[in-house]
Amino acid sequence: VLRKGVEDLGVQFDLAYWAPAHRITPELWDLYRGNRVTVTRQVHHSESNPHDSLDVLLLLNGLPVATAELKNQLTGQGVKDAQAQYENDRNPADLIFRARSLVHFAVDQDVVFMTTRLAREQTQWLPFNQGSGGPGKQGGAGNPINPNGYRTAYLWETLWERDAWLNIIGSFAHEDNGGKSPTKIKPHERKILFPRFHQWDSTRKIVAHVRSHGPGHNYLAMHSAGSGKSNTIAWLANTLATLHTPSDPVLLGPGAVKVGLGPDEPIFNKVIIVTDRVALDRQLQSTVTSFDHTPGTIQKIDQNSTQLREALQSAKARIIITTLQKFPIVAEAATQLQGSRFAVIADEAHSSQTGEAAKDLKAVLTGFHGDAALTAAEAADEVEEPDLQDLLAKSVEVRGRHDNLSFFAFTATPKQKTLALFGEAEPAPELPSAVRHVPFHLYSMRQAIDEGFVLDVLANYLTYKTYYRLANGLSGADPEVPKGRAAAALARFVSLHPSAFTQKAEIIVEHFRHHTAHKIGGRAKAMVVTRSRLHAVRMKQAIDAYISEKAYTNVAALIAFSGTVSDPDIPGAGPDMGFTESSMNGFPESALPRRFATDDYQILVVAEKYQTGFDQPLLHTMYVDKKLDGVRAVQTLSRLNRTHPGKTDTFVLDFVNSADDIAAAFAPFYERSWSEPTDPNILSNLKTRILDAGIIDSTDMQQTVIALLTDTTATNEALYVGTDLAVGRFLELDTDDREDFRTALRDYVRLYAFLAQIVPFQSTDMEQVYLYGRILLTRLPRNEGDELPDLSDAAVLTHLRIERGELATASLTTVDEEESEIPGRTGEGRGKQH
Incomplete structure (x- = not known):
């Protein structure tokens, strides 16, 4: 309505006017300047509860376009309280929320969150922050220190500045109906797209530079996965399509002058x-x-x-x-x-x-057998097809600017x-x-991770060497785990030959069954990244054979590769006899993404194809059997980082690369230090530090965990009661002891969740400390004056209960003693128990 006006009895009424792209028609600027942008405080808005009032209401020509709830941390309230007020105290059916305001802001002195639709506890809040390093700079979530005022002052000083705010309403915010006719959209289906801060900031800064400099310049936006690039590109394209040079000749950039542009002319055709x-x-x-x-x-x-x-x-x-x-x-x-x-x-x-540039393996493998054939296949498939960056660089190098x-x-x-x-x-x-x-x-990737738009794929990354050491070390550190029974979930082999497909297939399938299958509500999937298409074929065959040997019915594999692969080690195989993706899967290549998304398949073996171009949020675990470095390592592991309801972590088991290599590959993008855990006793040491601090009472801990798992209507109250005394004892500590306890508890919670993907713990007291620690961490104030987080958030409790179910599923997995012994075939690369 604001953008296109209304028509009554054949008469068009425009309800707002937008800044013209040029100054050729001054009368349009007069109309634009006539817009009334107003801010009103404490607005009584509700038909259902007339006493309710909003802290801030922003209006355009008398029509509400945005609301805001402001909280003062000095009075003990913060942005969480503003969000809770919107969710619990505001009626989504009220007219101002149902079909009027475009966006709602929850604000305190440090951070801003926004939503375009109130839906009680289902309301989705998105951060609207600059980033801790400042807009467009390295950093994580939040906002930088503002020497001149509040960290969130940019909201009213920059975003709500008259011209900027009108530009956002006129050129950014819009209704996305998914292709449906607006007349067929019901009010609850209405979806308003409002830019996140970095989307608006990058677009306006690029556009401002183009307007002042003219054409001929290049721009690089390094926006992580989870940044919403599709929308950013759409907004930028729409703006550039109508962008004109300044009306003042003095302001014409050198690029504009060089191509003969004058004032008020389109910069791009x-x-x-x-x-x-x-x-x-x-x-x-x-x-x-x-x-x-x-x-x-x-x-x-x-x-x-x-x-x-x-x-x-x-x-x-x-x-x-x-x-x-x-x-x-x-x-x-x-x-x-x-x-x-x-x-x-x-x-x-x-x-x-998609791997379409790979060579024909028939000619490459002629005359090779055994390991020599695998080596030749790996070398042939090392050829990478050029990506968009390569083509852009080549164009500039060949043709120049x-x-x-x-x-x-x-x-x-x-x-x-x-x-x-x-x-x-x-x-x-x-x-x-x-x-x-x-x-x-x-x-940055760090900001995307911190803000929850992607998952941190390095948080649970392990090389096989470390996996073996930790798995066997942990079995000895947990006295409640029978030695034989634990072996089934541990790494079985001291060392692995590159062509040990049978061994790797066993590790992959058993790890998936014991540690991945129950994730994401039992829908988690895994990817196996191989060195070549021949490696992929043999790996898929080995996985299928192992599944068949064990008669497993809850795990199945698919394969993805391009072209035809002839295996020179198959007796009697002719030159025209080979494997294709469709022949091995039993359906056309085009059907693979759809079929893999079903519950019929859990593991996807890939060779180049889908390694960097596959968006499947259910991917949780990756088994890497290929040398990766640089950008390729980041792109490959990032297949796991997509978020999904119930997906809280990822896992990578790497047979080939070193932790140092992966850390070096991620360093330019990750922007934080990282290393593998190496000491299997660290969990026990942390547990001792936590319990010796005198903060946690064992009876309180046990009763709180029981309350968490029974999931009754009294759960929230019980969790408060069960942690109140611990919080009080924590506050009696001096500052250094507080931080020492908090650090130990945070590290324990993180490490327990990580190591549970290596070996299922049977020790109930370790799991009790984990579950109680997760709850207690949400209640510990960081420093004096910080707000106490609200534990009534249903999402926190739901997550803990889901996670507890996952842990129980993994912990209760039993294996026959005969199967749990480590096989000891000598001469075939199988190790004995150490």
Whole structure:
């Protein structure tokens, strides 16, 4: 209504006016300046409860567009209280919440959260924070210190500034109906998209730079998975398509002057999005059409190169969506159509990584057998097909920079060459070149993890060597675990030969069954990353054989690879006899993502294909049997980082790489120190430190855990009662002792959850400390004056109960004593028990 107005009896009434793209029509600016943007305090808003009042109501021309609840930490309340007030005290059926305001903010002095729909306890809150390092900089969740006031002052000083706020309402916030007609959408199905802070910040900063400098510059946005790149790209494309040069000739940038642009002229004739995301096309269509109904504004190139060339030369299409494969045509057009100016937005989704560039193995493996054949296959499959970063870099290197062409690259993992060609140069006196190249805008992996948009895949990463040492060490550290019974869940083999498919298949299947299968409500899945397509074929065969030998019915595997694989070690195999993905799976390649998403399959064996282009949130565990380094390591392990209801962690078991190699690969993106745990006794040591501190009473702990597991209506009260005395004893400690106890308890909780993925603990007292510790941590104030977290949050209790069920499932798994003994076949790489 605000954007398109209303019509009554054939008369159009515009309810708001948006800033024109240029100054050619001053009367439009007069209308824009006539908008009334107002803020009202303590607004009584509710039909159902007239005494209720909102702290802040923002209105545009008298129509409510946003609400806010403000909390003062000095009075003992914080952002959690604001969220609880919205969820518990505000009626979602009230008109102002049901079909009026676009967004609701929960605010205290430190952080801001937002939601576009109130739904009681189902309300989804998203952080609206700059990041601890400041907007677009390295850092985690939260906001940086503000020397001039509150950390959250940016909300009213920057976001709610008149022009910025009108721009957000007019060019960012929109209704996403998923392709449905607006007239067929019910009120509870209405979905408003409002930008997260980094999405708005990156778009406005890029646009401001383009307006002041003109075309010919390149921009690199390093935005992590979980950043919402599809929406950011859609908003940027829509803005660039109508962006004009400044009306003052003095403000014209050198790039604009160089290509002959004058005041108030369109900077770009075409905005071209290079992507392989089907979802992005739908999102872009939804975003742009909500602002402009002009038919033909967006053109998707889904046919041939001729269609793309015609679109580039036509005057109608302003935004063109094309694929990675057609990018060379775009680069060629930039050199030929000198009178036109292009903005190329490159979305690196890695979904083109299908292994299609791999060599034909029939010729490669001719004359090789045994380990020699595996080595040859691995070498052949090491060839990587070029990705979007490679093509962009090649275009710049071959054709050079063009004054009429600007690149806007979005990637979570920029390569060094990409940074050098598209990054911003900043002084670095400590480097030999005295310059380093950095992204124009950054939303880091650390911030995405801290804010809960992706999971931390390194939190539970283990090399096989460490896995073996910890697993066998832990079995001895837990006196309640019978030696033979525990062996089934432990690492069985001291060392593994690269071609020991039978051994690895056993480890993979048994680890999955004992430690992964019960995750995510019993729907967790795993990926096995192999060195080559021949390795993948043999691994899949070994896994199938082991499952068949054990007569397991609750685990099944699929395989993904391109082309045909002929195994030279199959007796009598002719040159035309080989394996394909479809022949091994029993259905077409195109059906694999859909079939793997069902409960019929749990393990996916891959060779290059799907290693960096597969988005399956149910993936929990990865078994790595391939050398990984650099960006490829990050992209591969990041297959696990997608969030899903009930998914709280991930696990990686690496047969090949060292922890140092993986840490080095993640260092440019991870922005935090990391190392593997190595001491199996550390859990017992931490437990001793915790109990010796005199904070936890064993009777209180036992009764609290029982209350947690019985899940009655009195649970919340019982958890408070069971932890109140412990909190009181904690507060009596001096500052150093408090931090020592808190650190020990936090480390114990984290480490127990991690080590439970290696061996199921039978020790009930260790699990009691874990469960009680999880609850107690939520109640310990960090420092004097900090608020006490609200334990009534149903999500916390639900998570603990789900997790307790998972642990119980793993702990109660029994294995026959005959099966639990470590096999001791000599000469076949099988180790004896140590």
